[in-house]
Amino acid sequence: MIYKDSSVQFDVNSQIKRIISVNIQYSTQDIGTAKITFKLTKDGEPLPISNATHGKLFMRMADGSEFYVNTEVGDAFEGVLFYVLTNDQIKHAGTVTAELYVSYDNGQSLSVHKFSFEIDKALVDANIAPLAEYYIEDFEDLKADINKTTDEINQTLNEIKAKFDEFENIETKAGAQAKADAAEANAKAYTDLHAAKTDNPHKVTKSQVGLANVDNVKQAAKTDFDTHVADNVRHITADERTKWNGSQLFKVTNDVGGVLVSIGDTDDFYTKIIQSGRRFGTFYSTGKATNAASTNSTRGVFHMTSTDSNGQPSYGYVIAIDWQNNMFTNYLDPNLGWQGWRRVLTSSDLSPTWNSVTLINGAKQDSVYPLKFSVSNNVLWLRGSFGTLPAIGTSVAKFTNKPTQTVDFVVPTIGSYGTARFALTTDGDLRYDGMLANDGASVSRVSFNIGIPLW
Template sequence: MIYNDAEQSFEITASTKRKITTGIQFSTQDIGTAKITFKLTKDGEPLPISNATHGKLYMRMADGSAFYVNTEVGDAFEGVLFYVLTDDQIKHAGTVTAELYVSYDNGQSLSVHKFSFEIDKALIDANIAPLAEYYIEDFEDLKTDINKTTDEINQTLNEIKAKFNEFENIETKTGAQEKANVAEANAKAYTDLHAAKTDNPHKVTKSQIGLANVDNVKQAAKTDFDTHVADNVRHISASERTKWNGSQLYRLTSNDGKQNLLADGTDLLSTPSGFYYGINNRLLNNPDPNDLGWFSYEITEGTSGRKKLTATASYNSTMWYGTVHTDGSFRGWRRVLTDVDISPSWNSVTLVNGAVQDSVYPFKFSVSNNVLWLRGSFGTLPSSGTSVAKFTKKPTQLVDFVVPTIGSYGTARFALTTDGDLRYDGMMANDSAGVSRVSFNIGIPLW
C-alpha cells in the first residue's frame, strides 16, 4: 500500500508537556493514505510494546466532531505505533487537535503527548464562487457614473407616471366584473337550452361519427375486460420482458445460484465462462496443486477468444489470476499480494522439548510471500538433534542454517524439516557451555 506517511517522535516523561504544533499537513483527497507514525521512547530507549499494550488516539476536528480510535503496532521492538485516517475523518478540513495515550491490561495508562496537524481542503472538495471586482480610477469617473444613474432613475419615474395616467382611462374592476357576470349568465342560458334538446338538432348521422364501420354485434362487458387486464398469469410485465430478452444463453451458475462443481480432472483452461469451485489438486492447471483445500474460480472469455481466470483459496483467501491469449497460449498464474503479504504480523512460537522463551526478546515468526521469517531468542536449549518448535508452513526440502549465540559468541546449527520441525543440531564451537541464548533474524523460503 502507498501512504502519505507523517512521522512524529515522542519522549514519555513527567516534565511539562506543551502541545506540539507539527508540520503535518494532509489533504481531504488523501483517501486511505493519510498515515501518522509515532516513535515512542522512554528514558532515551524505545518504549517496549507487547500484546498487553494498547495505543489510543483522540482527535478533535476543526468542526467540533471527535474520534477516539485504536492505533496499530508498527514495530513492537522499536516502540512504533501508527494510525491511518478513515475516509470520513479525512473530510474534516481544518486544524486537528489530538492526544496519544498508551494503556496496559493491568489498568496502567500513559498520556504521551498533545499535538496538532492540518487537513487542507482540496480544490475538488471546495465550493468556489467567482468574485466580480469593480474599479473606479478617479473621483470624476465616480461622479459621472452617479449622474448617469440619477438620469436613468428620473427617466424610469417619468415612465411610471405616464402609466398611471393611462390607468385612469381603464374601466374599473367593479364595472368590468358586472359586464362579465351578465355575459356568463347569457351564455349559460343558451348552453342549457341547447343541452336539453334530444331531437338531434344538428342532424348528425352515424356515418359522420364512424359508426357505419362498426359491426352490430354484442361486445364484452367492461368487467370482462377488467378481469382480463388484471390476469397476471396470461400477461408479463415490462420488467419481466426486459429480463427475458436480456437473459443468457446458458447458466453461469447452478439452478440455486451457487457455483458449479467442477468434475475431477477438469482442465481449467478449457472451462467456459462461469463461476465454479473444486478440489484444487484434482484439477489441471490449478495455481497451487499442493493445496488440498477447495478453490473458487471465476472464468470469463471475450469475443476475441482471450480468457481471464481468477482462483481464490478457501482457507486463507489467497488469490491468483491468469490469462489465455487469443492465440490459445496460457500466460501463467500471478498471485495477488495483499497488505498482509507486504507487512505481515509477528506471531508467538510455542516451544517444545524443554526449550524456553527469552523473557526480553521472545521467539516469534511471520510468513510473507512464501517466506518463513524467524526473529527473537530462546535461552535454554535441549540436547542436540531435538525439535524445539513445529510450524504448519513446511519447505519442500530440508533447510540447514546457523544462528549466532549470546554469551560465548559461538554459532548454533538448526534445520527446518519437510515436516515443519525446527530442529536444534548442536553448536559449531566447543565453548557451548558459556552460551546464554541464541538470537534469530532469518528468512527461510518455502518452495
Template sequence: MIYKDPEVHFNINSQIKRSISTNIQFSTQDIDTAKITFSLTKDGVPLPISQATHGKLFMRFADGSKFYVNTEVHDALGGVIFYVLTPEQITHYGTVQAELYVNYDNGQKLSVHKFSFEINRALVDQDIAPVVEYYVQDFESLKAVIQEMADDAEQVLAELQKKFENLDNIETKEGAQEKADAVESGAKAYTDEHAAKTDNPHKVTKDQVGLSKVDNVQQASKPEFDMHNSDNTRHITAAERTKWNDGQLFKLTEDNGDRKLISDGTDLLTLSSGLYYGVSNKIVNSPDPNASEWFHYDVSTNSARKTIIVTGTATPKRWFGTVNTDGSFKGWQRFITDADVAVTWQSPTLLNGWKQYGTQKVQFCKNALGEVELIGSVSGGTVGFDVPAFILPTGYRPIQMLHFIGVASSQGTGTTPQYHRTQIATDGTVYIQSCSNNVSPNEYITFGFKFRTS
C-alpha cells in the first residue's frame, strides 16, 4: 500500500505543553492514503502497546464534524501506532484539531497531546469554470484578428439589411385576420349546407359501412338482459377477479409440496423465489463450498433485491446471504448456535524444561469464529529467542508471526510488576523470548491472549 505517512513523536508527561501545529497537509484526493503515525515514549523509553492498551484519536474538523476512532498498532514494543483517514473523513477540508489518548482495560487513561493538521481542498473537488485565453504574439497578428472580426461584422450587417427589405412584403395583423375570418365563414356555410342533406349525397352502401355482415335477428328483451346480467353463476365478482389476479403464477415447490432439487453446477444466485435443496459442493456460490452435505435453501426475490436464506443442513449450521440493489452479492453470514459456542480445551506438550505452574494449566482452544485462545501458566524452563516452550498443532497457528506481552513472576524484585515477551511463529512454535525479571525469569510465565487462524 502507498501512503502519505508523516510521523509525529509524543512524549507522555505532566509538563505544560501547548497544542502542536504540525506541518502535515493532506489533500481531499488522498483517499485511503492519508496516514498519520505516532511514536509514543514515556520517561525516555518507548511506551509498549499491549492488548490491554488502546490508542484513541479524537478529531474535530473545520466544518464542525467530530470523529472518535481507534488507532492501529504498527510496533507494539516500540510504542508505534497509526491511523488512516477514511474516504468520508478526508472530504472535510480545512484545519483539523486533534488529540491522542491512551486507554487501558483497567480503567486508566492518558491524554498524550493535542495537535493540528491541514486538509487542502483539491482543485478537482471545487466548482471551477474554465476560462478561455487568447494569446497574440505581435501587432500584425493582432491587426489580422481585428480585421477578421470586422469582416464578419460586415457580413452580418448585409444579411440583416436583406431581411429588412423583405419586411415590406409582410402583411399586417389586421389584414391577415380579415382574410382568415372570410375563409372561416365560407367553410362554415358549406359545411352546414352539406350536413343538412338527407338524400345520401355520397351514395354510401351498407357494404361500405359493414352492415351487410349484421344478421337481422331479434335481440334479447330488456327483462331477458336483466336476468342474464344478474346471473352470479356465469359472472365473477370483483373480489373473485382480484383474488385470481393476485394468485401465485410461479410454483414455489414441486407439485407434491417438496422442495425443488437444484441441478449440479447451478449458480445459487440465479434461482427464482422458492424452496430448494442440493449438495453444497456441487452448487456455485453455496455458503460452504467444501461441504458434501445436503443444504436446504429459501430464496426470496423481487425486482430490486434478492435474499437467500439457508434454513438447514446435515449439521446444525445456519447461513443467510443477500444480493444488494446494485446487483452485488454481499456474501454469506453464519448464525452461531449453542453448539458452536462450546469449545474443547487441549494441553500442549511442554519442551525445554517448562512444566505446568500449579493449577493454572496451559490450555488452548478454537471457537467458531476461528479465534485461538491460550491460557494458563508455565514454570522452570529455558527463556530464549530460539528455545521452544511448546508447539501448537495445525489448525491452531496464526496467519502471521505474533508477539504478546504477559505477566511474569516478580519474585526477587520486590513489588515491581514484571512482564515477559512471547512469540508465536506461523509453524505454531511458541518462544518465551525474554523476561523483565532478571532474578527469577522462569519462576512463572502467564498466558492469556487470543489470535485468529487462517
C-alpha cells in the first residue's frame, strides 16, 4: 500500500503540554493514504506496546465533526502506533485538533499529547461541503438520535400531507389533467399547421440570419483538410521536434512530488533499486526491509549510471538518511556487487561527550579521577577510576549501551599495582571478575582507559 506517512514523536511524561502543530497537511483527495505514525517514548526509551495496550485517537474537525477511533500497532517493540484517515474523515477540510490516548486492560490510561494538523480542500472538491458527523460510543446515544430523527421525519410528513389537502381544495387531479390534455392538443394543432407552411410566413431575410456577411467562395475539399491534419511537420518545426525528443525523459519523483520508489517491510532494498533501471530517482524505505540502510525508516536518492548486457544496472550509488538525521551510503560495482552500507560520521561522533557513571553495589567514585563514559562510532569508552571493589561476580555499574556478546578485559589497579578483570555483559552490566596478580587487599582504586566495541 502507498501512504502519505507523516511521523510524530511524543514522549510520555507529566510536563506541561500545549497543543502543538505537527506540520502535517493532507488533501481531501488523499483517500485511503493519509497515515499518521506515532512514535512513543518513555524515559528516553520506546514505550512498550503489548496486547494489553490500546491506542485511542480523538479528532475534532474544522466543521465540528468529532471522531474517537482505535489506532493500530506499527511496531510493538519500538512503541509505534498508526492511524489511516477514512474516506469520510478526509473530506472534512480545515484545521483538525486531536489528542492521543493510551489505555491498558488493568484500568490505567495515559493522555499522550494534544496536537493539530491540516486537511487542505482539493480543487476538485471545491463544491463539496461535508456534513458534521459524530462518533456515537454507546447504544443509548444511538437510540436517542434515531428517535429524534424519526420525530422530525413524522413532523415533515404531516406538513406535506397538509399541503396536499390544500391542493385538493384548489383543483382535483382529474380536472387538472383534463385541462393539461386540452392545452397540449391545441398547442400541437397550431404547431403542425405552422410547420406545414413553406411560404416563409415570418418574411425572414438573409441579412437577418447573417448570410449577407458570408463570401460566396469555393471551400477546400475534405481530402485537403485531411492531408493538412496528417502533416505533423507543419505544426512544429524540425528543430523543435529534435529538441523535445532529446530532452530528459525520466522522472525523479512521482506525479505528485512524492518518492519514485517505495520499499516496504517485505521488500529487498537492492532488488527494488535495481528494478528501477538506469536512472536518477528518490526513494522511501522502511527499517524492516531486507538490506535496509538502518532499522529506522529512511529517505534518499539513488543513481544507477550504466547497465550490463542483460539491461540490469551495473554501476550506481545510494544515499539514505533516517529520521534521526543519520546518513548512510552504498555503492554498486559490477565485479564486487553492493559494497554494504557505511554511516557518515559527524562532529558529534568524532568529538563525544563524557558522562558520569552511576556506581552500584558499594563501589565508590574517585574524587580526583571519577569514572566517566562516552559512546561514539558504536564503541563504549571508559576513563577514570573508582575504589571499594565489591564481591567477585558483582556488577559495579549498568549501561544502556550493550554489546552483542560479552566482552572480557583487564585494567590496572592502583595501590597494589596488580590487574583486575572486568566484563561488559549483553545486559549492559559492568561486572567485577576478580584479580589476576594478587588478592586485592592493598588496592585503593582501579583505573580505566579503554574502548569496548558494541557490535
